[in-house]
Amino acid sequence: MSAPGQPQNTIYLPKGFSFSALSAGIKVSGRLDLALVEACLGTTAAALFTKNRVVAAPVEIGRDHLAKMRGRMRAVIVNSGNANCATGKPGLQACERICRETAGALGLKPEEVFPSSTGIIGVLLPVKKIAAKVPELAAGCEPTQDSMGQFAQAIMTTDTRRKLASAQFRSGKSKVSLLGIAKGSGMIHPQMATMLVYIFTDIAASPKELAHHLREASDQTFNCMSVDGDMSTNDTVLLLASGKSGVRLTGSLATKKFSDALLGICQSLAGQIVADGEGVRHVIHLSIEQAQNRQEALRVARAIAHSLLVKTAWAGADPNWGRILAAIGACGVPVDPNRVSIYIEGQMVCRGGVGCHFDSLRAHANLSQPRCEIVVRLGRGSGAAGFTTTDLTEEYVRINADYST
Amino acid sequence: MSAPGQPQNTIYLPKGFSFSALSAGIKVSGRLDLALVEACLGTTAAALFTKNRVVAAPVEIGRDHLAKMRGRMRAVIVNSGNANCATGKPGLQACERICRETAGALGLKPEEVFPSSTGIIGVLLPVKKIAAKVPELAAGCEPTQDSMGQFAQAIMTTDTRRKLASAQFRSGKSKVSLLGIAKGSGMIHPQMATMLVYIFTDIAASPKELAHHLREASDQTFNCMSVDGDMSTNDTVLLLASGKSGVRLTGSLATKKFSDALLGICQSLAGQIVADGEGVRHVIHLSIEQAQNRQEALRVARAIAHSLLVKTAWAGADPNWGRILAAIGACGVPVDPNRVSIYIEGQMVCRGGVGCHFDSLRAHANLSQPRCEIVVRLGRGSGAAGFTTTDLTEEYVRINADYST
Numbered sequence: 001m002s003a004p005g006q007p008q009n010t011i012y013l014p015k016g017f018s019f020s021a022l023s024a025g026i027k028v029s030g031r032l033d034l035a036l037v038e039a040c041l042g043t044t045a046a047a048l049f050t051k052n053r054v055v056a057a058p059v060e061i062g063r064d065h066l067a068k069m070r071g072r073m074r075a076v077i078v079n080s081g082n083a084n085c086a087t088g089k090p091g092l093q094a095c096e097r098i099c100r101e102t103a104g105a106l107g108l109k110p111e112e113v114f115p116s117s118t119g120i121i122g123v124l125l126p127v128k129k130i131a132a133k134v135p136e137l138a139a140g141c142e143p144t145q146d147s148m149g150q151f152a153q154a155i156m157t158t159d160t161r162r163k164l165a166s167a168q169f170r171s172g173k174s175k176v177s178l179l180g181i182a183k184g185s186g187m188i189h190p191q192m193a194t195m196l197v198y199i200f201t202d203i204a205a206s207p208k209e210l211a212h213h214l215r216e217a218s219d220q221t222f223n224c225m226s227v228d229g230d231m232s233t234n235d236t237v238l239l240l241a242s243g244k245s246g247v248r249l250t251g252s253l254a255t256k257k258f259s260d261a262l263l264g265i266c267q268s269l270a271g272q273i274v275a276d277g278e279g280v281r282h283v284i285h286l287s288i289e290q291a292q293n294r295q296e297a298l299r300v301a302r303a304i305a306h307s308l309l310v311k312t313a314w315a316g317a318d319p320n321w322g323r324i325l326a327a328i329g330a331c332g333v334p335v336d337p338n339r340v341s342i343y344i345e346g347q348m349v350c351r352g353g354v355g356c357h358f359d360s361l362r363a364h365a366n367l368s369q370p371r372c373e374i375v376v377r378l379g380r381g382s383g384a385a386g387f388t389t390t391d392l393t394e395e396y397v398r399i400n401a402d403y404s405t
Numbered sequence: 406m407s408a409p410g411q412p413q414n415t416i417y418l419p420k421g422f423s424f425s426a427l428s429a430g431i432k433v434s435g436r437l438d439l440a441l442v443e444a445c446l447g448t449t450a451a452a453l454f455t456k457n458r459v460v461a462a463p464v465e466i467g468r469d470h471l472a473k474m475r476g477r478m479r480a481v482i483v484n485s486g487n488a489n490c491a492t493g494k495p496g497l498q499a500c501e502r503i504c505r506e507t508a509g510a511l512g513l514k515p516e517e518v519f520p521s522s523t524g525i526i527g528v529l530l531p532v533k534k535i536a537a538k539v540p541e542l543a544a545g546c547e548p549t550q551d552s553m554g555q556f557a558q559a560i561m562t563t564d565t566r567r568k569l570a571s572a573q574f575r576s577g578k579s580k581v582s583l584l585g586i587a588k589g590s591g592m593i594h595p596q597m598a599t600m601l602v603y604i605f606t607d608i609a610a611s612p613k614e615l616a617h618h619l620r621e622a623s624d625q626t627f628n629c630m631s632v633d634g635d636m637s638t639n640d641t642v643l644l645l646a647s648g649k650s651g652v653r654l655t656g657s658l659a660t661k662k663f664s665d666a667l668l669g670i671c672q673s674l675a676g677q678i679v680a681d682g683e684g685v686r687h688v689i690h691l692s693i694e695q696a697q698n699r700q701e702a703l704r705v706a707r708a709i710a711h712s713l714l715v716k717t718a719w720a721g722a723d724p725n726w727g728r729i730l731a732a733i734g735a736c737g738v739p740v741d742p743n744r745v746s747i748y749i750e751g752q753m754v755c756r757g758g759v760g761c762h763f764d765s766l767r768a769h770a771n772l773s774q775p776r777c778e779i780v781v782r783l784g785r786g787s788g789a790a791g792f793t794t795t796d797l798t799e800e801y802v803r804i805n806a807d808y809s810t
């Protein structure tokens with residue numbers, strides 16, 4: 001695996017999947033905005049969705065299709081440029097029609113198609129434009145790096161770059177490949193894999209096994225990061241397993257290798273998403289230590305990660321630890337400020353709730369790097385959590401003040 | 406009373422208070438940064454403080470002095486430019502020394518002095534500089550509009566203007582005056598009067614009576630507003646009553662007049678603080694209706710008011726109601742999206758969780774005004790709450806990325 005935040009050089013294409021993408025004119029820019037994956041017969045699936053109570057039509061229908069097919073999926077159709085959310089019954093009907101058209105073009109049942117949408121909320125999906133392009137899209141499916149790359153491009157909205165991660169391991173004489181493709185740069189918030197993530201593998205596994213591994217990996221990665229604290233209405237992480245490697249997810253060795261590879265892919269994609277956060281100049285890794293438990297550590301991490309004053313200080317590479325301390329004090333955890341210590345890239349800046357003499361030029365230089373680590377010790381117990389977040393820049397405001405109008 | 410957000414023309418000086426301010430060199434700019442109020446013998450007091458677990462030295466000592474003196478105060482000393490927070494024992498000693506010096510100069514006990522500080526966290530108070538200026542400050546106390554204006558100026562940090570509100574009412578042959586002076590523009594968040602607010606009156610009242618009225622008025626004003634969602638470590642609202650009007654806070658008529666006047670002053674100051682929020686171009690008044698109860702309505706209001714995507718949309722005067730709906734869906738209240746309606750300045754933009762046809766140019770024009778009202782109906786009950794908040798602009802980021810370095 002490459003380091004988080006860095007895209008990988010070697011991409012392994014799992015067997016059993018082919019990709020296609022084109023422009024259906026949903027984006028005014030004319031860029032790629034419609035993408036398809038065709039999976040071979042027997043492919044199993046598991047998914048995680050947003051916890052927002054307001055969910056987009058494709059989330060409702062994707063959940064429904066997975067249930068109806070008991071975790072067997074044959075295609076994924078994604079559009080960018082329109083979230084098909086808060087669009088009521090017409091939105092559901094539009095999504096159903098896209099699934100029907102896709103199924104028709106590929107010779108499948110509509111329930112075997114998993115839909116996703118990302119983009120603006122509250123605008124009806126241009127369903128005719130999309131439907132007209134589905135046959136061409138289906139005909140273009142190829143199991144190649146090129147078409148996979150086009151798929152990764154087509155699902156982007158405000159992303160500035162494609163997000164890919166891949167891994168391969170041996171099991172006996174066979175090789176198992178995993179490939180993750182993600183999009184996401186705004187509305188990134190923990191509590192759910194708040195973005196679109198598709199992970200493909202050619203291992204053979206039951207939907208239940210996939211669901212277990214996907215939840216484990218997501219809890220340690222996508223649920224421990226935040227760009228802006230907003231929870232999307234469309235977030236989806238989908239794991240598809242074609243079985244084409246001939247290797248079954250069984251036995252402790254193959255299981256360990258698979259879960260390590262999956263975690264690595266989720267880590268890499270999570271890192272890439274945060275690093276490509278809207279307007280982000282600095283990625284901050286928070287380590288919260290000495291909490292009573294992991295939940296408490298995460299609560300403190302989120303309070304710090306969501307404080308506008310903390311995030312704007314980071315934008316200025318300002319080692320203003322007082323704002324971090326104030327955010328901790330306000331988060332509801334009964335912290336004793338006199339036991340809190342804060343470190344910036346290994347240098348102690350606050351001991352027992354009080355500032356200590358430190359090299360502020362060095363701290364400023366550390367915070368000026370693309371990535372910096374901040375450790376907070378609470379003096380309450382042995383719970384800990386890591387959390388990846390970002391600064392908040394004028395560029396973020398510019399992007400989001402101008403996005404829809 | 407003038408409208409919220411607008412400073413008043415007529416300022417009534419309550420009898421029994423004199424003011425003074427000077428530059429002690431705490432601010433590098435050389436601006437006024439040290440201010441004093443002297444109150445006459447018999448003055449009663451009540452205060453509300455930040456709920457942040459990290460509190461500044463003056464908050465600890467102010468609370469302690471109020472308790473020791475059983476709500477009788479004779480002086481208030483305020484410095485800007487340094488919060489004296491996260492400064493440990495030396496910070497407490499510095500604050501105690503300032504109180505001692507002030508008491509010495511005015512012939513009081515140190516416990517009769519109420520201290521406040523506002524500014525950067527984690528830097529030791531330049532106590533010698535301040536102590537050296539206290540005699541001059543004490544000697545300069547005058548019961549005049551001019552010196553009161555200087556006091557209001559001296560407590561400012563990133564504020565762009567002074568914040569004053571005043572009221573007067575008759576009770577029998579006497580007149581009772583109230584005067585509020587506030588500072589605050591960053592770190593503005595509900596749950597506590599998150600700023601420095603001093604309210605002076607010449608009515609005669611017990612500390613207990615004052616505490617009751619102050620809490621009532623604050624709950625409806627300072628606790629229902631937010632600029633950036635950050636809770637300060639130094640927030641203080643202090644109400645002082647000299648008794649010099651000869652009118653006692655007793656009987657239903659005087660009590661009603663007083664509580665109305667106090668509420669009006671708090672409303673005006675809260676409005677002025679939000680309107681002067683860092684980088685604020687648009688003040689948004691949220692009305693959350695049809696919640697199960699007021700607490701639930703406030704929870705929804707805060708979720709909307711703290712969403713970066715919502716706040717940045719407002720910066721662009723963008724009627725992107727989908728972001729409001731997404732923020733409601735993520736806030737933890739079990740809202741049924743299909744029952745939610747949203748109005749921008751009286752125009753329905755979302756009905757039953759779905760966008761409706763609306764005049765988007767008109768909505769954009771409404772949101773381009775300095776002040777705009779957004780109503781959200783949840784369809785859950787008859788609870789309601791009003792909440793005042795702001796947009797988030799590039800200017801906010803600029804101010805806060807550069808504040809301390």
